[in-house]
Amino acid sequence: MDKIFDCGQSFRFEKGGDGVWEGVAFGRVLRASQDDAYIYLNCTKDEYENIWENYLGLDADYDEIDRDIASRFDNDVIVAAMEAGDGIRILRQQPWETLCSFIISQNNNIPRIKSLVAAICREYGEAFEYGGKTYSAFPTPEALLGAGEEGLKSLKTGFRAAYLISAAEHCRDGLDLQKIRDAYTYEQGMQELCKIKGVGPKVASCTLLFSLGKTDAFPVDVWIRKTIDKYFGGELDVSALGPYAGIAQQYLFYYERSLQ
Missing domain, CATH: 1.10.340.30 (Hypothetical protein; domain 2)
Structure with a gap:
């Protein structure tokens, strides 16, 4: 949950002293936490299946996504970034x-x-x-x-x-x-x-x-520009990164911030 809610995707969630993330989405309050085995959400089974599974990206096959991303890079930094960002999911927000x-x-x-x-x-x-x-x-x-x-x-x-x-x-x-x-x-x-x-x-x-579900979108901010300059000689052909370029971006974003 920390990696999902603390990587610049959403700005309505805060982590409490009890380790639970709380925020508002779809006109509802979501409380979310995680341990080594489970994710805990304050919702019914129907709410999970109809709202939160999709919102949290828990219905996506990130093993397959990661294989696709890794196949498109000839730079070892993406391996380190995916390891550091393991558990990140792209939110599907309003x-x-x-x-x-x-x-x-x-x-x-x-x-x-x-x-x-x-x-x-x-x-x-x-x-x-x-x-x-x-x-x-x-x-x-x-x-x-x-x-x-x-x-x-x-x-x-x-x-x-x-x-x-x-x-x-x-x-x-x-x-x-x-x-x-x-x-x-x-x-x-x-x-x-x-x-x-x-x-x-x-x-x-x-x-x-x-x-909007466009996982090929690749936002470039200060952190990503720094990453491209540092690891890719200032140039990165985003068009070659395929349908999950945006997920690769989140791994790189999280990785570079984690080094600071």
């Missing part, structure tokens, strides 16, 4: 929340991203009760449009407020994120998302990888 989260991530660090996402949810998301506590779902596009740019800026989102409003306007005006997931290629999805003000290749590729 696309709208993921798009907004990575818009917020621009020129930001993970603690501040989490703080801003939490503030937006608290202020504009629908509240619900669970276990005697109040939680908030991620706000809808309509809720962000109702807040307006100034409302979002009041939460210290800065220049990102205009980008969030642009994303909400695109959704209002017909952007179909589910269609991108179900019917578009990675390249088509990238083209569509980059029509949104403030959305460039990194935000678009993160959205495609972490919520």
Whole structure:
């Protein structure tokens, strides 16, 4: 669970002192922990099969995925990265929340991203009760449009407020994120998302990888750029990495961060 929730995919989960990760997804509270033998989730069997198995990527054959990735590299670093990142799964998150989260991530660090996402949810998301506590779902596009740019800026989102409003306007005006997931290629999805003000290749590729099922997406941030420079002489042909390039990216991202 640590490797899944602490590698920059999702910004709504926190680890408690008891070792349990807690967060909100799909309007529900998920509590997740793991020992050497089992994964523990606070859900029914039906909820696991209908929501959380897919969300956590537990239905994917990562042994086969890892074999495919290893066959495409002639550099031993991927072996070390896969060993270090063993257990990582690509989350299948809600696309709208993921798009907004990575818009917020621009020129930001993970603690501040989490703080801003939490503030937006608290202020504009629908509240619900669970276990005697109040939680908030991620706000809808309509809720962000109702807040307006100034409302979002009041939460210290800065220049990102205009980008969030642009994303909400695109959704209002017909952007179909589910269609991108179900019917578009990675390249088509990238083209569509980059029509949104403030959305460039990194935000678009993160959205495609972490919520729209495009595991061939390969986001390049500071850590990945450093990895490419350090281990691949500054050049990496992402197109040769095949259908799981994005999973290879997560292994490399986790590996390089773990060395710091």
